[in-house]
Amino acid sequence: xxxxxxxxxxxxxxxLPFLVIFALFMVYPLLFGLYISxxxxxxxxxxxxxxxQNYIGLFHDQKFYTSLxxxxxxxxxxxxxxxxxxxAMALAVTxxxxxxxxxxxxxxxxxxxxxxVVATLWAWLMQKDxxxxxxxxxxxxxxxxxxxxNDKWAIWSVCIxxxxxxxxxxxxxxxxxxxxxxxxxYESAQIDGANYWQCLNHITIPLVSHTTILCLILQVIASxxxxxxxxxxxxxxxxxxxRVLVQYIYENGFQYFKMGYSAAMSYxxxxxxxxxxxxxxxxxxxxxxE
Amino acid sequence: xxxxxxxxxxxxLAMGLVFGQGTKEAAPAAQAGPVELTFWSLxxxxxxxxFDAMVDEFNKSQKExxxxxxxxxxxxxxxxxxxxxxxxxxxxxxxxxxxxxxNYVPNGSLLPLDEYVSKTTLDDFQTAPLxxxxxxxxxxxxxxxxxxxxxxxxxxxxxxxxxxxxxxxADEFVAACKTIKEKTGKWGLAxxxxxGTYKAYTLTxxxxxxxxxxxxxFLTADNKKANFNNAYGETALNWLKDxxxxxxxxxxxxxxxxxxxxxxxxxxxxxxxGVWATGTLEKVDGxxxxxxxxxxxxxxxxxxxxxxxxxxxxxxxxxxxxKVAAAVKFIDWMTAHGEMWAKAGHIPTRKSVVxxxxxxxxxxxxxxxxxxxxxxxxxxxxxxxEIYGTSSDLLxxxxxxxxxxxxxxxxxxxxxxxxxxxx
Numbered sequence: 001x002x003x004x005x006x007x008x009x010x011x012x013x014x015x016l017p018f019l020v021i022f023a024l025f026m027v028y029p030l031l032f033g034l035y036i037s038x039x040x041x042x043x044x045x046x047x048x049x050x051x052x053q054n055y056i057g058l059f060h061d062q063k064f065y066t067s068l069x070x071x072x073x074x075x076x077x078x079x080x081x082x083x084x085x086x087x088a089m090a091l092a093v094t095x096x097x098x099x100x101x102x103x104x105x106x107x108x109x110x111x112x113x114x115x116x117v118v119a120t121l122w123a124w125l126m127q128k129d130x131x132x133x134x135x136x137x138x139x140x141x142x143x144x145x146x147x148x149x150n151d152k153w154a155i156w157s158v159c160i161x162x163x164x165x166x167x168x169x170x171x172x173x174x175x176x177x178x179x180x181x182x183x184x185x186y187e188s189a190q191i192d193g194a195n196y197w198q199c200l201n202h203i204t205i206p207l208v209s210h211t212t213i214l215c216l217i218l219q220v221i222a223s224x225x226x227x228x229x230x231x232x233x234x235x236x237x238x239x240x241x242x243r244v245l246v247q248y249i250y251e252n253g254f255q256y257f258k259m260g261y262s263a264a265m266s267y268x269x270x271x272x273x274x275x276x277x278x279x280x281x282x283x284x285x286x287x288x289x290e
Numbered sequence: 291x292x293x294x295x296x297x298x299x300x301x302x303l304a305m306g307l308v309f310g311q312g313t314k315e316a317a318p319a320a321q322a323g324p325v326e327l328t329f330w331s332l333x334x335x336x337x338x339x340x341f342d343a344m345v346d347e348f349n350k351s352q353k354e355x356x357x358x359x360x361x362x363x364x365x366x367x368x369x370x371x372x373x374x375x376x377x378x379x380x381x382x383x384x385x386x387x388x389x390x391x392x393n394y395v396p397n398g399s400l401l402p403l404d405e406y407v408s409k410t411t412l413d414d415f416q417t418a419p420l421x422x423x424x425x426x427x428x429x430x431x432x433x434x435x436x437x438x439x440x441x442x443x444x445x446x447x448x449x450x451x452x453x454x455x456x457x458x459x460a461d462e463f464v465a466a467c468k469t470i471k472e473k474t475g476k477w478g479l480a481x482x483x484x485x486g487t488y489k490a491y492t493l494t495x496x497x498x499x500x501x502x503x504x505x506x507x508f509l510t511a512d513n514k515k516a517n518f519n520n521a522y523g524e525t526a527l528n529w530l531k532d533x534x535x536x537x538x539x540x541x542x543x544x545x546x547x548x549x550x551x552x553x554x555x556x557x558x559x560x561x562x563x564g565v566w567a568t569g570t571l572e573k574v575d576g577x578x579x580x581x582x583x584x585x586x587x588x589x590x591x592x593x594x595x596x597x598x599x600x601x602x603x604x605x606x607x608x609x610x611x612x613k614v615a616a617a618v619k620f621i622d623w624m625t626a627h628g629e630m631w632a633k634a635g636h637i638p639t640r641k642s643v644v645x646x647x648x649x650x651x652x653x654x655x656x657x658x659x660x661x662x663x664x665x666x667x668x669x670x671x672x673x674x675x676e677i678y679g680t681s682s683d684l685l686x687x688x689x690x691x692x693x694x695x696x697x698x699x700x701x702x703x704x705x706x707x708x709x710x711x712x713x
Contacts, residue, residue: 042672043376044397057712123486129541129548149484149543149690237485238543239687254369256676257393258712 037263047260054264064265066240067248070155074230074244075223077159082219083212085163086170091204093171094178104175108168115165119232122161123148126233151241154234158242162229166222170215177211178204213284217277224273245269324356325616328381331359332367337566337634344630348623355616357383375399380604383617386431388422388598389668390675395425401603402428406618414640415625419598422667431602432621435628435636437565438596438665439495440658441585445578447559450474460529460587463560467539470559478539480558481530483689486545489682490689492562493530495595497685500526502593502666503586513669514710519703527688527695529587535692543690553579564597565661568635568654581654583661596665599636601625637662673713677706
């Protein structure tokens with residue numbers, strides 16, 4: 001609000017276009033989702049109230065547990081790797097290398113492609129019988145790797161594609177964080193005889209910790225919502241061994257039209273992400289203040 | 291006062307922005323001139339171009355109706371269709387697989403067609419696919435085609451291996467495939483068994499067919515329980531498993547696209563897929579292949595899983611009788627020109643089409659047109675899509691990991707019964 005202007009009318013008016021659309025397309029669906037999670041509804045039928053039955057059903061559904069586990073697995077693999085990769089890339093592009101501008105472009109470029117493009121590309125590269133990776137391996141005398149068709153490797157293959165695709169985004173955040181550290185801090189450390197690793201350990205890493213927390217929270221939320229790469233690259237296969245929770249929500253809602261069940265599952269995912277984020281914020285935030 | 295007026299104005303403007311799109315579309319096109327019809331096509335698997343060509347031909351053939359065709363990606367088609375039907379704003383004509391009709395019939399989303407279609411037209415349809423579109427005595431759609439799973443085989447490989455008789459039973463297939471492997475070093479079979487672009491549906495389709503060939507069925511007659519956890523099921527699953535693991539004549543971890551590619555490149559002798567593959571396979575240079583109905587692996591009748599595309603008319607908020615009449619004409623024309631649709635590989639449903647010289651002149655199609663006689667439609671039930679997808683996952687695991695057939699089927703029975711109980 002403009003100082004001295006006590007008229008709230010302008011404020012409300014200016015935010016109204018956004019608020020109306022926000023309420024209509026975000027708040028209303030959110031509340032409606034909660035409401036419908038207590039019903040049995042296939043979009044075309046009249047919703048039938050079924051109390052907590054959808055939620056109770058969830059806890060007896062083995063596929064729900066396996067899908068949730070695959071999501072957690074994906075979060076546990078991708079989050080640390082993507083943070084370290086993003087940080088390492090940021091170090092490279094803020095360093096003294098003459099190639100740093102080129103590197104910045106190259107590292108960030110994959111991120112601007114849409115998910116479908118990236119996932120399709122990697123699915124072809126990793127195709128077992130005709131993909132270029134296996135063609136190279138075979139021509140070097142190796143045997144074909146079941147990148148996407150073996151239940152042990154498939155999730156890792158999806159993760160590799162994800163690393164290539166999204167690490168650039170973390171790099172941008174870390175680069176901004178590193179550039180904010182005053183040059184004088186490094187200069188005085190160097191005068192005192194600190195080497196590169198000491199500077200890294202005692203200056204850079206502690207001083208970008210704000211960015212690290214931000215990246216961590218964003219990354220965990222993004223990884224919990226993983227769906228596209230998995231759906232395009234493996235279709236949740238082989239034999240459902242990479243089906244993630246959002247995919248199971250999608251299948252129930254939009255392929256089998258069990259809207260209530262699917263909404264109930266979304267709310268469980270929502271609660272999990274909420275808890276994890278709050279936990280991270282509280283734990284890491286408190287450490288900061290000490 | 292002034293304040294609240296301007297507030298209201300802004301609100302109205304904002305609402306206009308949000309809903310303006312909708313009101314524009316809802317305006318009825320009641321002016322004179324040709325009736326404009328809309329259609330969403332789900333044909334993206336190589337058959338789309340043939341469908342578009344038919345629609346063009348229809349538009350050229352008369353002046354009263356203009357059909358506007360929009361292609362929707364197959365994966366999203368039913369999502370889009372269901373939401374449009376819920377809003378009663380679906381296109382004037384829709385395509386729906388026979389197996390999916392039951393999702394839309396009970397809640398009155400589709401218009402019963404009995405009073406619009408003449409008896410002579412109905413009599414021209416083959417009985418089985420037409421009666422599959424009837425529910426509670428009412429006709430809800432007309433079948434455009436049937437598309438069973440059939441067998442393709444590479445004539446050059448068979449010749450090279452010295453096989454001059456097409457195997458006619460499960461055991462003969464084992465023998466033939468072993469011979470092919472010994473003499474040519476190529477794969478005997480290319481049955482896809484892992485998830486890629488699609489799930490391992492071919493496994494479910496073959497398993498489903500083999501159950502019926504042995505005199506059993508996938509589900510019980512009332513569709514209430516699984517019916518495959520028995521000797522028939524074990525025989526079928528063991529055959530599918532053994533070809534990969536015991537005899538090693540079918541590649542393991544083979545996905546749909548790779549299986550198709552393998553057959554295209556001449557690396558596999560026998561290939562099983564829906565008739566829709568014909569249009570793609572015949573375009574491959576130097577591939578000397580033939581098509582035949584699915585052989586009787588067991589017994590004497592080659593029952594084969596089949597799907598059917600049907601055309602229906604959705605119930606609209608304001609149903610325009612002129613549009614309904616035009617839509618019926620369109621459906622009649624499309625089914626009556628099935629020989630054009632057969633170019634995509636599908637089998638026509640009208641007797642007059644099968645008699646046409648234009649159809650008989652098409653290569654391959656006539657060879658498997660007889661498959662329509664032993665076409666086994668999947669059960670009509672809302673739960674089928676989930677059963678179909680889940681069974682494909684479980685059969686994939688059983689075949690690729692060589693699980694014990696008894697244990698695998700017992701587990702699959704439990705899962706399928708659980709799915710049915712939830713609908």
